[in-house]
Amino acid sequence: MDNGTTITEFRKDFDKLVKKHGWNYKGKRGWRTCVIYDTNLRTAHAAGKWHKIQETKKDRPYLQYVTVDDERAREQHQEWDGTQPQG
Secondary structure: OOOOOOHHHHHHHHHHHHHHHOOOOOOOHHHHHHHHHHHHHHHHHHHHHHHHHHHHOOOOOOOOOOOOOOOOOOHHHHHHOOOOOOO
8 A cells, every 4th residue: 555556547557458458347437447446445455454463463362253243244244253263
């Protein structure tokens, strides 16, 4: 994320890739690029957080699975609620 780009820069690069590979996509360019950019940004953020958890898990073994605890939580996820990873 430190070396990330703006959505405007991402769209320029995206346009080049689409043209280079002859890709087609459904939906309007603004919508499509916003979804991809946002997904990439959130994934990078989550990867950074996970990396930090892995670095500190020996000193801070507090990772715990927690659901929202409502009717939308799937049965398997309800079973995981409150558990800690093994290993």
